Amino acid sequence: MSRAISLDGVTKIYERGIRAVDHFSLDIEPGEFVVLLGPSGCGKSTVLRMIAGLETVTEGQLLLDGEDAADLAPGQRGMAMVFQNFALYPRMSNRDNIGFPLKLEARGDVGPRVDATARLLGIEDLLDRYPAQLSGGERQRVAIGRAISREPTAFLMDEPLSNIDAKLRNHLRAEVARLNRELAVTTVYVTHDQAEAMSLGDRVAVMRDGVLQQVSSPREAYARPRNVFVAAFIGTPRINLLEAVVHAPLPGRMTIELGRQRLVLPDSLSPDHQMLRIQQGRPVIVGLRSEAVRIARPSLARAGECAMSGIVEHVEYLGHEALLHLNTGSRAAVVPALEGPRTDAAPGHRKSKEGTVLGRLRDRAMAHLQGFGQSEQGERNGRAPVGVLESPPMPAAPPQSAERAAIAGGDLVVRTGPDVQVRPGTQVPLLIDLEHLFVFDQQGRRVCPAPAHQPRLDE
Numbered sequence: 172m173s174r175a176i177s178l179d180g181v182t183k184i185y186e187r188g189i190r191a192v193d194h195f196s197l198d199i200e201p202g203e204f205v206v207l208l209g210p211s212g213c214g215k216s217t218v219l220r221m222i223a224g225l226e227t228v229t230e231g232q233l234l235l236d237g238e239d240a241a242d243l244a245p246g247q248r249g250m251a252m253v254f255q256n257f258a259l260y261p262r263m264s265n266r267d268n269i270g271f272p273l274k275l276e277a278r279g280d281v282g283p284r285v286d287a288t289a290r291l292l293g294i295e296d297l298l299d300r301y302p303a304q305l306s307g308g309e310r311q312r313v314a315i316g317r318a319i320s321r322e323p324t325a326f327l328m329d330e331p332l333s334n335i336d337a338k339l340r341n342h343l344r345a346e347v348a349r350l351n352r353e354l355a356v357t358t359v360y361v362t363h364d365q366a367e368a369m370s371l372g373d374r375v376a377v378m379r380d381g382v383l384q385q386v387s388s389p390r391e392a393y394a395r396p397r398n399v400f401v402a403a404f405i406g407t408p409r410i411n412l413l414e415a416v417v418h419a420p421l422p423g424r425m426t427i428e429l430g431r432q433r434l435v436l437p438d439s440l441s442p443d444h445q446m447l448r449i450q451q452g453r454p455v456i457v458g459l460r461s462e463a464v465r466i467a468r469p470s471l472a473r474a475g476e477c478a479m480s481g482i483v484e485h486v487e488y489l490g491h492e493a494l495l496h497l498n499t500g501s502r503a504a505v506v507p508a509l510e511g512p513r514t515d516a517a518p519g520h521r522k523s524k525e526g527t528v529l530g531r532l533r534d535r536a537m538a539h540l541q542g543f544g545q546s547e548q549g550e551r552n553g554r555a556p557v558g559v560l561e562s563p564p565m566p567a568a569p570p571q572s573a574e575r576a577a578i579a580g581g582d583l584v585v586r587t588g589p590d591v592q593v594r595p596g597t598q599v600p601l602l603i604d605l606e607h608l609f610v611f612d613q614q615g616r617r618v619c620p621a622p623a624h625q626p627r628l629d630e
């Protein structure tokens with residue numbers, strides 16, 4: 172039997188007021204594979220541990236098959252956990268390690284079940300060895316075997332593959348997905364690796380600072396990220412995020428100013444681009460995934476493509492492709508909490524996000540909500556004066572050294588073939604596919620493509 176798991180407004184506050192999980196709501200269907208994804212410290216393991224019954228729920232409700240689970244001890248929940256560190260008994264053979272939970276439950280002759288589990292995982296030959304005689308990947312398979320053999324109603328997996336080398340990890344990942352399909356057991360899988368999440372989950376739940384940001388299919392999370400954080404967290408290479416300002420004159424073509432260059436939108440605007448009028452004059456963040464940018468001259472532009480140019484800062488060869496780090500004279504927008512551990516602090520004492528674009532935008536939004544809104548002019552203060560180019564210079568003089576220093580470091584990463592022959596300092600023409608343009612508003616919410624649910628003006 173496979174479990175339905177529902178979290179309804181679940182909050183976890185640890186000692187000293189650490190709010191690890193904040194009003195988290197998610198309904199997981201029986202047999203579904205849901206991945207909890209987010210940076211270190213965002214609360215993923217805490218959600219998993221609450222489902223397992225290893226942590227209490229501070230507020231909200233956890234339901235298992237529709238029943239309140241508050242009073243169910245971990246052992247009564249029929250769930251199996253697999254952790255990052257293989258918890259095997261060193262003095263027991265692998266056979267005994269897999270059979271041990273069954274023996275505890277006094278299920279009679281455990282042999283056939285152990286053999287069936289080993290066959291499923293392809294570890295029959297390892298059963299008579301001891302954990303110390305196995306590789307890391309083999310040990311983790313035995314650990315998974317131990318979890319499976321009990322026929323749990325749900326698997327709770329906390330970064331089970333993160334101690335395993337990359338090649339084997341891919342292999343085991345495929346096995347974990349196959350097991351979920353074959354056994355049709357509800358699986359909740361925690362990872363901070365977006366590629367893992369994308370390849371495994373029926374749905375991916377992206378978390379940040381204890382708060383659920385988006386829950387959707389991996390495809391939807393990539394193509395329709397709800398906000399700039401999800402957009403930046405999902406996808407390799409990472410989405411390019413640039414500070415921008417929308418200009419929507421009446422009459423005239425709408426443009427998106429990106430530092431020293433601008434994107435000119437077509438005369439007849441798509442419904443998504445029309446919605447950008449609301450952002451007139453406001454700072455926004457433009458998101459360009461690698462498929463939105465190609466290296467080609469303006470004369471080769473197809474309908475819906477707009478020309479820009481960039482100066483090569485650095486070429487990153489990856490074997491099958493190369494990434495060009497370009498300087499387009501715009502400013503890369505910074506999204507905090509994407510990497511590295513979060514500093515732990517009680518609510519209200521969280522580390523200031525000052526100095527980052529989103530932080531500044533958030534502070535402005537808060538100031539606005541509190542009645543201290545800044546004028547549009549004020550909002551634009553602090554930005555470097557912008558000289559908008561009529562069209563991308565082909566060729567153009569490289570920026571003066573002082574200018575280059577000010578905009579040091581590439582702001583745009585473009586994917587290209589491995590045989591590209593360009594040196595740092597070369598200017599390359601770019602075509603931007605406006606169909607693939609993302610725009611995020613001052614609160615980091617996606618406004619283009621327009622969300623299905625349009626926020627009200629007072630939201």
Ligand SMILES: Nc1ncnc2c1ncn2[C@@H]1O[C@H](COP(=O)(O)OP(=O)(O)OP(=O)(O)O)[C@@H](O)[C@H]1O
Nearest residue numbers: 185186189191210211212213214215216217363515
């Ligand atoms: N027992 C605890 N007491 C106090 N704070 C805790 C405890 N366990 C976790 N935390 C804090 O709660 C927050 C969420 O931790 P959690 O382990 O759930 O995050 P995570 O997303 O799983 O991180 P990681 O990927 O690094 O494992 C962190 O700030 C963490 O320091």
